[in-house]
Amino acid sequence: MPVRIRLLLLCCLLSLAQSAAAAEEREVRNRIALGALAFADNCQQCHQLDGYGEAALYPSLRDPALLADGTRLIRTIIDGRTRHLQGDGDPERLMPSLAFLSNAEIAAIIAFISNSWGDDVVWLSEAEVAAARLDPR
Ligand code: HEC
Secondary structure, eight states, X not given: OOHHXXXXXXXXXXXXXXXXXXXXXXXHHHHHHHHHHXXXXXXXXXXXXXXXXXXXXXXXXXXXXXXXXXXXXXXXXXXXEEEOOSSSSOOEEEEOOOTXXXXXXXXXXXXXHHHHHSSSOOOOOHHHHHHHHTSOO
């Protein structure tokens, strides 16, 4: 193959790879932006805008080990948190269940908080979130 054609092919391949990378970057940015909005609507009143929470009332989410554990994050958002008190009384609700959020919103919130305060973005598919809904603790 003549060198000129080879160069042309190489350029084509490079620009294809570049546009794929750009599309991927856009997808990451869009999801994190959706997650920021959903966090503001559903989490921020307790965990605060900066994720530090509020003293003893609401825990800080700035915990890289927690933010690397996608399954635990999904379950926490879907189930919320309760605490069993001694005796037979109803468990005390600490964090509401947010199971009304869509799979896309849950995946986006997890991408947003892990990107903001974790070591790495946790990238879950909507199917993984859907599967976790069917898999009670
Ligand atoms: C009404 C207040 C409230 C809201 C709203 C709320 N949380 Fe929580 N969250 C809490 C409390 C309180 C705890 C601690 C529960 C406990 O001690 O077990 C908690 C715990 C957590 C934990 C577990 C921390 C750990 O160490 O295991 C995560 C993760 C979390 N919340 C994320 C979220 C996300 C994401 C949202 C929004 C989708 C949200 N929370 C909305 C009050 C809230």
